[in-house]
Amino acid sequence: MNRVLVTGFGAYAEEVDNPSGEIARRLDGAQIDGHNVVGRVLPVDTVAVREIIAEAIESIQPKVVLVTGVAPGRPAPALERVALNVRDFPVPDVAGRVPIDEAVATDGPAAYLTTLPVKAVVEAWRTAGIPGYVSNTAGTYLCNQTFYLARHLSKGSVRVGMIHVPALPAPAVEIGDPPTPSMSIDVLEEAVRLAVSTSLHHVGPDLRVGGGAIS
Numbered sequence: 001m002n003r004v005l006v007t008g009f010g011a012y013a014e015e016v017d018n019p020s021g022e023i024a025r026r027l028d029g030a031q032i033d034g035h036n037v038v039g040r041v042l043p044v045d046t047v048a049v050r051e052i053i054a055e056a057i058e059s060i061q062p063k064v065v066l067v068t069g070v071a072p073g074r075p076a077p078a079l080e081r082v083a084l085n086v087r088d089f090p091v092p093d094v095a096g097r098v099p100i101d102e103a104v105a106t107d108g109p110a111a112y113l114t115t116l117p118v119k120a121v122v123e124a125w126r127t128a129g130i131p132g133y134v135s136n137t138a139g140t141y142l143c144n145q146t147f148y149l150a151r152h153l154s155k156g157s158v159r160v161g162m163i164h165v166p167a168l169p170a171p172a173v174e175i176g177d178p179p180t181p182s183m184s185i186d187v188l189e190e191a192v193r194l195a196v197s198t199s200l201h202h203v204g205p206d207l208r209v210g211g212g213a214i215s
């Protein structure tokens with residue numbers, strides 16, 4: 001049976017209920033278009049994540065690897081275009097580590113581009129009534145690191161990408177005035193399902209529609 005790997009993260013800093021971890025839990029064991037989904041919740045730990053993602057890719061041999069993480073303040077789910085070979089942590093990981101300007105992989109290139117058809121996924125979201133966009137930076141923290149490692153370790157025609165999701169409504173009530181943007185877990189789960197199914201079915205180059213940014 002063909003398989004798909006969807007990862008989310010556990011708690012870190014002030015993110016106690018990380019929606020990305022909940023998405024991975026919900027999708028673990030699900031079927032998407034005849035593919036079995038393996039959902040894994042990763043610790044926000046710069047050392048542990050290497051072993052876990054390497055082992056998962058090796059044992060699951062997924063057709064698609066979708067890394068998800070929360071990015072409070074983002075207005076909608078965002079498909080990341082690029083993973084940088086940089087770890088420059090704005091907050092410590094769960095073990096208290098704060099790497100500054102260190103490589104993710106000393107034997108890797110400066111960056112990898114996503115291999116998901118990100119424009120086609122945004123189009124699928126739009127058709128389903130879910131707003132979303134292409135983002136040109138995944139940051140320099142654990143999500144970027146895990147996206148980079150998944151690209152670095154996946155061989156052949158595997159589709160690898162990363163989605164940053166907004167905060168959930170409940171914590172967003174507490175953050176800021178006006179409050180930080182939020183979306184429900186059901187909509188976020190559907191967005192990830194659509195990203196997986198579009199990535200499985202899309203053939204050929206990505207859609208030629210704009211999705212860039214001036215800065």
Ligand code: PCA
Pocket residue numbers: 009012018020044068069070071138139141142143144
């Ligand atoms: N978001 C962080 C790490 C874990 C998560 O959910 C990030 O964007 O790097």
